[in-house]
Amino acid sequence: MKKIIIPFFSLFILFSGCSNGQQNASTQNSDKPVVENVDTKIFQDLITKNPEGVVLDVRTPEEIANGHLANASTINFYDDDFQKKVGMIRKDQPVFVYCAAGSRSAKAAEQMSQMGFTKIYNLQGGYNGWMNAGFKIVKDANAPTTKAETFTIEQIQSLVAKNKLVLLDFHTQWCIPCKKMIPVIDELKKDFEGKIIFQTLDADANKSLAENYKVVSVPTYILLKDGKEVYRKTGLAPKEEMTATFNKSL
Incomplete structure (x- = not known):
């Protein structure tokens, strides 16, 4: 039987080619900058x-x-x-x-x-x-109009302990998605009046509470039933989704 001998230089080129191909593929997959x-x-x-x-x-x-x-x-x-x-x-x-x-x-x-x-x-x-360039601008629409109310952890814990269902609404004054959710939350307050307590909390003014409830993004909505978290939503939330969740928790 004849032995097949491949020169070392050829092997080097062969494996270098495979390596370069893999690197190129990787580069192509991650070439779009963040x-x-x-x-x-x-x-x-x-x-x-x-x-x-x-x-x-x-x-x-x-x-x-x-x-x-x-x-x-x-x-x-x-x-x-x-x-x-x-x-x-x-x-x-x-x-x-x-x-x-x-x-x-x-x-x-x-x-x-x-x-x-x-x-x-x-x-x-x-x-x-x-x-x-002549593109549209807005003036003063985002200027904060009121000073954010602050709460202690004990105050919120007391509120949660006294009520079966409490929705904690974490937001900030600079957050546009938070502002977009205001009409939704206002409608939900009317729909579930007397059934769910809605508590708005400015995450900037209530940093200890935000940390306590592990809020890392705003808006964040946390529904507590008998003191235990049963629902959490971060970002824009459809009214239908929240309504269905609230009804199940009643």
Whole structure:
């Protein structure tokens, strides 16, 4: 029997080729960056095509008072707790971030990518470029109008102990999805009046409570029955879903 001899150099090329092929395949699967810098037109188109996404304005309150994009959540990049607030945004949905010209938002996008966000779009030229392009802006729609009420853990525990069903509604003043849910929650309050106690809690003003109930994103809704959690929903929740869950818990 003749022995088949393959030169070492050929083996090297063979296995190098397989390795390179695997690397290329891996690269192709992960070649799409987490952060994409896009112009105003693409930014607008992406927001329209992704209504579940979050538009995030990282400018100062003074800047925002002069105008901002419609339905923008606002978190000041210079706030000491910027990352903690941003961490309350769901990481599996697209985030459209902007500042005045694009510098702060680029830094914010980089921080968010390191925090585990999966898709971030940074507006090149920022708010100034958006205005110069003639796109729609809104003034003062997001300005907080009331000071958030604070509660102790003992107060909420007492409320839960005295009532069979309690819904804890964790939100923040800068969270647009939270504001979108207000009409839904108001309707549910009417539908279940006398049956369920609805307690709204600002997660920024009640950080200890948010930590106690393991709230990592807003809005978060927690239904407690006889002191035990029976339902938890984070993000936008259809009224039908919550109604069905509440009825089962009565």
